[in-house]
Amino acid sequence: MGLEKEDSQPESQPRKKWEMPDTYVILFLVLLLAVAATYFVPSGTFDRETVDGVERVIPDTFSSVDGEPTGFMEIFLALQGGMVESAGLIFLVLFAGGAFEVIERSGAIKGGILKAVHKTKGKEFFLIGVVSLLFAIGGAVGAIANAVIPFVAIGVIIARALKLDAIVAVAITFGATFAGFNVGFMNPYTIGIAQSIADLPLFSGMALRLAAFVVIVGVTIWYTWRYAKGILNDPSRSLIGVLDKSGSSTEDLKAPFTMRHKLMLSFVGLALAFFIFATIQFEWTTDHMAAFFIIIGLVCGIIAGMNYNKIALTFLDGCQKLVYGALIIGVARAILIVMENAQILDTAVNALAVPLESMTPIMAAMGMFAANGVMNFLVPSGSGQAMIAMPILTPLADMVGVTRQVAVQAYQFGDGFTNSIFPTSGPLMASLAVAGVPWLKWAKWMLPLLLIWMVIAVVMLSIAVLINWGPV
DSSP states (O other), X not given: OOOOOOOOSOOOOOOOOOOOOOHHHHHHHHHHHHHHHHHHSOOEXXXXXXXXXXXXXXXXXXXXXXXXXXXXXXXXXXXXXXXXXXXXXXXXXXXXXXXXXXXXXXXXXXXXXXHHHHHTTTOHHHHHHHHHHHHHHHHHTTSSGGGGGGGHHHHHHHHHHTTOBHHHHHIIIIIHHHHHHHHOTTOIIIIIHHHHHTTOOTTOSHHHHHHHHXXXXXXXXXXXXXXXXHHHHOGGGOSSOBOOGGGOOGGGXXXXXXXXXXXXXXXXXXXXXXXXXXXXXXXXXXXXXXXHHHHHHHHHHHHTTOOHHHHHHHHHHHHHHTXXXXXXXXXXXXXXXXXXXXXXXXXXXXXXXHHHHTSOHHHHHHHHHHHHHHHHHXXXXXXXXXXXXXXXXXXXXXXXXXXXXHHHHHHHHHHHHXXXXXXXXXXHHHHHHHHTOOHHHHHHHHHHHHHHHHHHHHHHHHHHHHXXXXXX
């Protein structure tokens, strides 16, 4: 008679699923790589000159110097120093979050969107176009971006009511938001930070960006409508199946849009328009914009009828929601502090300049665009990527014959486009989860539109190089 095997061994534990490292983990690893580079990358520096108050690199003046490798304690001093040196930009992000939280908490944004839905009821094309345009404007001025996630649920309700699918729901909310974000003509988190680093007037070059916005958003609306119209004609053409209309309710599409809401959104629009005027007339900077967002938050809170405690707490809630994204700026700055202290940043710029200098300025701009697109896979934070990329792209642009304005937009396109398809984009994956859309199905739908966006970007950057696009 055989002996039964005793169950003395613990049950094997299921393997933990591999997780994509958090952005902070990735940035800290990049920081450690920069520290390691200080031990074997030779130090060097370019001569610089000041032209019209802006410091510029003088090409072909790179020379070797003696640099000190980074020690253990200096790693963490760099992190602290990065936060201090980036304080102005960090508070810009926080205060913008506070102001937009007051506006959102009042119900003005949701009420405005649903009012547009009711106005265009029964006109599917206009409904898709109007809702997409509203979200695109929100992305372009930084009012929505990551905050689009809860609005995807509204997109699902709209798509269900129109007998469409969840891909359309994501397209008219998340997709449209990032179509506007791609250009970011008045986005303080991306264009604002990048231009600040590049010593460009805040929100300068807006005319060309507005033209690009119209084209990119127009193409996005056309592409979305083309897909939606195909489903309306033949539901089997949906990539994931049409939503069940029985799950919707007319109550879901009801939200008040009061005179207070209209007054608040009108004030915000006028305030942002005045800020553009002030940047030109009074040369306002990112510090002024941070302060201006406090004013916007206070006035919007008063218009909404909030008492002083609620205004303060709501504003602080908005700041708190953006602490994660704001502190990324300081961590990214720490990487540059390490490279600057060891004097290897100019060495990196010189290494990039050597192959780009042999290219035409247009091809060099394309190289910047492509490099930022690849970087966004690892650093999906727009503000964090600006802090890493722009200190390198700024002197690089001076050397390869493209303007700093072109370098800023190359960064913006590289960061913005891939947010819509890279699985490392948190807002994308969260939005797909809300709508119940598999990433592979979304990628199949999104890829042709992404290629169209890229063609538009190539054309715009080429025009920008040819007209020597500057701080106008």
